[in-house]
Every structure is written in structure tokens, then in C-alpha cells.
Amino acid sequence: MSFELSYKNYEKLQKLFLRYPKKSAATLPALWIVQEQEGCIPMDAFEYLAKELETTPMEVYKTATFYTMFHIAKPVGKYHIQVCKTLSCMLNGRDELIKTVEKTLGIKPNETTKDGKFTLSLVECMGACGGAPMACMNETYYENLTPQTLEKIIKELQ
Ligand code: FES
Structure with missing residues (x-):
């Protein structure tokens, strides 16, 4: 159909x-x-x-x-975590944020948790370089993230 x-x-x-x-x-x-x-x-x-x-x-x-906000052919989880991978975020702790998501949720970039709740994506600069490192959860920006603050945000949504 x-x-x-x-x-x-x-x-x-x-x-x-x-x-x-x-x-x-x-x-x-x-x-x-x-x-x-x-x-x-x-x-x-x-x-x-x-x-x-x-x-x-x-x-x-x-x-x-x-545009990275459109998901072609494959739905994302209820919460779409987009970690910025570009220079300012890379220099200020991007890799630790990615590891935090991987450790907390057991998923790698471009994967979705088994319950369909979270998807992790790595994206280009989202224009919030002054708040690097940052990630976006659906339409909400989180800036100056640390592994601890990101883990707390994820746990609250679980
Ligand atoms: S480099 Fe990450 S928001 Fe610009």
C-alpha cells in the first residue's frame, strides 16, 4: 500500500x-x-x-x-539524543558525552534502545558553539554538558 x-x-x-x-x-x-x-x-x-x-x-x-531533523525511512526513538560532533564540541568533551550515552543506554550512534525510547545520533554543528559541548534532546538544547549532567537528564527521562 x-x-x-x-x-x-x-x-x-x-x-x-x-x-x-x-x-x-x-x-x-x-x-x-x-x-x-x-x-x-x-x-x-x-x-x-x-x-x-x-x-x-x-x-x-x-x-x-x-536536514538532519528529518528521519528517512527509519523512525527514531521517543527521545532523539543528537550529540554535536563538530569542532567546539569535539574540543570540549564530545567524546565523553557519547561514551556517557553508550554506557547509560547501551546504544551506539545510529542505534535505538530495544524499548524504542532513545536514539543516539551524531550531528554537525547546531549553532550553539558557545555552550559546547552540547546535545539536543528532541527540540530542547542542553549546553555546557558534562557526563554527569547528561546522565542525569537521561535518567530522568527513563
Ligand atoms: S560545534 Fe557544537 S554546536 Fe557548534
Whole structure:
């Protein structure tokens, strides 16, 4: 069966188009709608979205794969821990943060805990270099992290 938006989300998408000069300009919020519905962007959603956005599946795919916040074909856990791996964070303790997640949850980067609760990803700079090392838990930024503060945050969510 091919991908379809729920009726409610289809209506949401149609309303979204009213805010943009052309339908393809709504690619990012359209991808959000799909991800909220499915927990990721299923591969067959690209063709569906391309039709709705009056563009090509490749254009939608290129946009989705450019941004790390979109999860292609594979859902992430309820809590998505994204540890910044770029220079400032690397120099200020990134590796200790990664080890802390691995030790606390028993997962490596790009893995999800068996209960589906946590996924660990390593990402490029998230623009919070002044607070390095940092990690993001879903949409919340945590800066100036230490292994102890990160472990505490994770334990509170377990
Ligand atoms: S280097 Fe980590 S947020 Fe910029």
C-alpha cells in the first residue's frame, strides 16, 4: 500500500498551501506533517509529496536529506539524543558525552534502545558553539554538558 496522509493531515497540508506563492515552497512544513504522522519520512511519501507539492520526488528527497531533523525511512526513538560532533564540541568533551550515552543506554550512534525510547545520533554543528559541548534532546538544547549532567537528564527521562 502506498503512502497517504490522514484526512486531518491532508487538510492541514491544503491550508498550508494558502500561505505560499507556490506549492513547492511548502516542502519543509509538508515534510514535518509527514514525519509527525509516521515518525519518519517513508520512502513512498516522496512520490506522494511531489504530486501534492507540484515538484519531483527527487526535489523533495534532496530537501529532506539535507536536514538532519528529518528521519528517512527509519523512525527514531521517543527521545532523539543528537550529540554535536563538530569542532567546539569535539574540543570540549564530545567524546565523553557519547561514551556517557553508550554506557547509560547501551546504544551506539545510529542505534535505538530495544524499548524504542532513545536514539543516539551524531550531528554537525547546531549553532550553539558557545555552550559546547552540547546535545539536543528532541527540540530542547542542553549546553555546557558534562557526563554527569547528561546522565542525569537521561535518567530522568527513563
Ligand atoms: S560545534 Fe557544537 S554546536 Fe557548534
